[in-house]
Amino acid sequence: xxxxxxxxxxxxxxxxxxxxxxxxxxxxxxxxxxxxxxxxxxxxxxxxxxxxxxxxxxxxxxxxxxxxxxxxxxx
Amino acid sequence: xxxxxxxxxxxxxxxxxxxxxxxxxxxxxxxxxxxxxxxxxxxxxxxxxxxxxxxxxxxxxxxxxxxxxxxxxxxxxxxxxxxxxxxxxxxxxxxxxxxxxxxxxxxxxxxxxxxxxxxxxxxxxxxxxxxxxxxxxxxxxxxxxxxxxxxxxxxxxxxxxxxxxxxxxxxxxxxxxxxxxxxxxxxxxxxxxxxxxxxxxxxxxxxxxxxxxxxxxxxxxxxxxxxxxxxxxxxxxxxxxxxxxxxxxxxxxxxxxxxxxxxxxxxxxxxxxxxxxxxxxxxxxxxxxxxxxxxxxxxxxxxxxxxxxxxxxxxxxxxxxxxxxxxxxxxxxxxxxxxxxxxxxxxxxxxxxxxxxxxxxxxxxxxxxxxxxxxxxxxxxxxxxxxxxxxxxxxxxxxxxxxxxxxxxxxxxxxxxxxxxxxxxxxxxxxxxxxxxxxxxxxxxxxxxxxxxxxxxxxxxxxxxxxxxxxxxxxxxxxxxxxxxxxxxxxxxxxxxxxxxxxxxxxxxxxxxxxxxxxxxxxxxxxxxxxxxxxxxxxx
Numbered sequence: 001x002x003x004x005x006x007x008x009x010x011x012x013x014x015x016x017x018x019x020x021x022x023x024x025x026x027x028x029x030x031x032x033x034x035x036x037x038x039x040x041x042x043x044x045x046x047x048x049x050x051x052x053x054x055x056x057x058x059x060x061x062x063x064x065x066x067x068x069x070x071x072x073x074x075x
Numbered sequence: 076x077x078x079x080x081x082x083x084x085x086x087x088x089x090x091x092x093x094x095x096x097x098x099x100x101x102x103x104x105x106x107x108x109x110x111x112x113x114x115x116x117x118x119x120x121x122x123x124x125x126x127x128x129x130x131x132x133x134x135x136x137x138x139x140x141x142x143x144x145x146x147x148x149x150x151x152x153x154x155x156x157x158x159x160x161x162x163x164x165x166x167x168x169x170x171x172x173x174x175x176x177x178x179x180x181x182x183x184x185x186x187x188x189x190x191x192x193x194x195x196x197x198x199x200x201x202x203x204x205x206x207x208x209x210x211x212x213x214x215x216x217x218x219x220x221x222x223x224x225x226x227x228x229x230x231x232x233x234x235x236x237x238x239x240x241x242x243x244x245x246x247x248x249x250x251x252x253x254x255x256x257x258x259x260x261x262x263x264x265x266x267x268x269x270x271x272x273x274x275x276x277x278x279x280x281x282x283x284x285x286x287x288x289x290x291x292x293x294x295x296x297x298x299x300x301x302x303x304x305x306x307x308x309x310x311x312x313x314x315x316x317x318x319x320x321x322x323x324x325x326x327x328x329x330x331x332x333x334x335x336x337x338x339x340x341x342x343x344x345x346x347x348x349x350x351x352x353x354x355x356x357x358x359x360x361x362x363x364x365x366x367x368x369x370x371x372x373x374x375x376x377x378x379x380x381x382x383x384x385x386x387x388x389x390x391x392x393x394x395x396x397x398x399x400x401x402x403x404x405x406x407x408x409x410x411x412x413x414x415x416x417x418x419x420x421x422x423x424x425x426x427x428x429x430x431x432x433x434x435x436x437x438x439x440x441x442x443x444x445x446x447x448x449x450x451x452x453x454x455x456x457x458x459x460x461x462x463x464x465x466x467x468x469x470x471x472x473x474x475x476x477x478x479x480x481x482x483x484x485x486x487x488x489x490x491x492x493x494x495x496x497x498x499x500x501x502x503x504x505x506x507x508x509x510x511x512x513x514x515x516x517x518x519x520x521x522x523x524x525x526x527x528x529x530x531x532x533x534x535x536x537x538x539x540x541x542x543x544x545x546x547x548x549x550x551x552x553x554x555x556x557x558x559x560x561x562x563x564x565x566x567x568x569x570x571x572x573x574x575x576x577x578x579x580x581x582x583x584x585x586x587x588x589x590x591x592x593x594x595x596x597x598x599x600x601x602x603x604x605x606x607x608x609x610x611x612x613x614x615x
Contacts, residue, residue: 030377031392032468035400035432039409051397052242 004066007040017062024056034059041065047072076117078265078351079304086114087355090261094359100282107279107359108252111259115224122223125192126259129185133233134254136181137240140174141247178241182234189230192220197449225264227446231390233258236272238394245273253280262352266345268366268386275363283360293357295573298591300350305599307553308344311336313600314540319510322520327527329536330520334503337510339554342370345384350571364389365570369561374494376463376501387446391439400435425472433468437461447509452517456508463501549598 008017015028023029029037037059038049047069058068076083090110097103116123147170151163158166199215206214236257239245248254257276318325318333325333349366356363366385373379380388399405412418412427437458444457467474478485504521511517537547560572569575576584 030381031396032377032429032432035397035435036428038401039406039428039431042406043410049401051393051401052244054393054397055244 001062001066003044004041004062004069007037007044008062008065011037011040021061023061024059029059037065041069045069045073047075076114078348079301079309086110091355091358095283095285103282104253104256104280107260108256111256111261111264114261115259115264118224122221125188125223125226126229128188129230129233130251130255130258132181132184133237133258134248134251136177137237137247137254138249139177140237140240143170143174143177144243146170174241178237181237185230185234189226192222192226194445194449195220225266228267228269229258229264231387232269232271235269235390235394239272245276248272248276256280260356262355263363266348266352267384268349268352268364269390270364270386271389275361278361281360286360289360290358292573293354295576295588296350296354296357296571298354298588298595299571299573300347300354301595301599302347302591303343303350303553303557304347305595306549307557308340308347309600310542310546310550310553311340311343313546314537314542315340315510317541319512322511322516326529326536327523327525328529329540331524331528332537334506334510334520334524336550337506338371338499338503339550339557341506341509342367343553343557369565371499371502372495372561372565373498373502374491375467375498376460377467379498379502380460380464387443391443395442396435396439399438400431402431405431405434422472426469429468429471433465436464436468440464451514452508452511455514455517456505459501459505459508 005017008015011033012029015023017023020026020028034054038054041047042049049068049072053068053072058064076086090106094103094106094110097106112123115126147167150166151158154163154166196217199217203215236245240247248257253276256279257272260275260279263270315333315337318329322330322333346367353363353365364386368382368385370379370383373382409427409430412430413424415423417423418427438461440457440461441454442457443460444453444455447453447456483490507517507521507524508514511520542550560575563569563575564572567575576587
């Protein structure tokens with residue numbers, strides 16, 4: 001989780017990822033952020049996030065992103 | 076059947092009445108399906124075969140993929156203990172491959188038809204140019220093709236459905252007729268909004284009872300639509316058509332004014348069509364996605380495309396932008412650049428990071444351009460928009476630093492107004508490609524708008540463009556109404572002006588509504604012998 005927080009911090013230092021629960025719903029992360037995030041996550045955790053994984057539920061909060069990362073690491 | 080016609084009003088009223096009076100609510104949706112096909116066949120029965128083909132092929136493909144997903148789940152469950160990780164992985168990959176084949180075949184067939192009908196002459200013309208340049212003709216014959224009503228919209232909507240099924244974000248629809256309703260829903264078939272099955276599907280098939288609040292809001296939205304379409308758009312288009320028919324006759328000032336007028340007309344026209352569609356759906360108990368959010372208040376081109384034709388933007392983002400940007404090819408490029416010596420510099424690391432986004436944006440806008448029509452000018456329109464976005468992504472750190480160096484207060488109101496104006500100018504340049512006869516004409520019109528600009532003569536310059544003094548006054552009034560309601564809407568986050576009236580007194584509300592109705596009746600462009608202008612986006 002700490003590693004994920006570091007990736008998120010680097011992506012958007014202006015966002016409070018600890019508390020924000022509507023990263024997509026509230027339009028905080030846009031599609032450009034998502035692509036940067038995906039490529040950073042792929043690299044950091046050696047996973048392959050696919051377009052099909054890009055549903056709002058997977059990216060609305062740091063916890064949701066972490067759950068996705070863990071699921072893909074198990075695959 | 077045009078949206079702006081008595082026939083359509085009667086048709087909609089009849090459908091609404093039958094829909095709510097239908098004795099078996101469970102089958103209420105069949106009224107909508109019947110209405111869709113009546114509307115479609117009435118508008119041009121010859122082309123119904125195309126929408127039926129799309130409905131059938133996408134339905135069957137969706138069903139096949141769905142069945143394969145079920146079998147996959149069952150098999151994995153059965154073999155849970157027996158198979159190791161590698162075996163499971165290999166099995167999954169095999170299943171996915173088969174599903175991908177079905178998806179690809181269905182998409183190729185449907186986009187193939189769209190491309191053939193819409194672009195074969197464009198492609199043939201291009202090839203002829205290559206084979207025998209400058210002659211204007213060539214060995215490949217031009218075909219006389221007509222576009223089935225709404226084909227660009229329903230093909231995209233159907234393709235989105237199938238990709239969602241493939242990605243397992245929705246379950247495929249089992250009932251063929253329900254699926255046919257999703258593809259052909261009459262309020263949106265002509266010009267969208269392009270909806271996703273997840274958002275629209277279940278609403279179409281649910282049982283609905285008439286609700287006063289929905290009727291009122293829906294009718295207000297429809298009225299606002301007719302206001303924009305009949306008072307503003309159909310009036311402005313007269314002057315626009317006069318000038319664009321032979322722009323060389325006019326001064327740069329008039330051309331510039333025409334481009335500005337086109338910005339007003341295009342927004343009024345397209346958003347009016349969507350308002351009418353959404354209003355009808357709202358009365359029927361169905362919420363369709365929003366397609367516009369005051370686009371001319373956008374602070375960047377990127378922002379503009381999140382406010383203009385939102386449903387097409389969402390489609391492009393989900394089905395083109397993400398898959399392309401996340402493709403192995405693009406992410407691979409990015410990785411390779413990162414590893415290179417250039418990638419080790421600060422600028423290089425940044426470029427490597429945003430490279431997939433930048434290229435993918437360009438591809439999206441090329442498709443958006445081509446989606447609008449088969450013409451080199453639309454390709455230019457796409458490259459212009461995509462190019463600006465690409466540059467803004469690649470040069471963001473430079474701009475940020477420049478703002479810092481110049482001590483610009485980026486939170487200030489003045490800076491925001493500057494950004495809005497700057498974005499509008501970029502959008503306006505894109506519009507020149509729309510109104511010009513072709514790519515060269517667009518450049519010529521732009522050149523003259525800058526070099527042949529003089530304010531001598533003032534308003535009298537706009538005389539003789541097919542509109543009288545009172546028409547210009549009405550247009551000014553209409554533009555001002557849109558502007559003021561947009562400013563208030565932007566401030567309070569209203570979706571449409573009707574929301575402003577909600578908290579007002581009963582008397583004021585009805586006075587405004589009554590006055591609007593009278594204005595549409597009196598100032599609306601229509602009457603015996605008048606051929607109401609088709610919605611601009613209908614041709615796409």
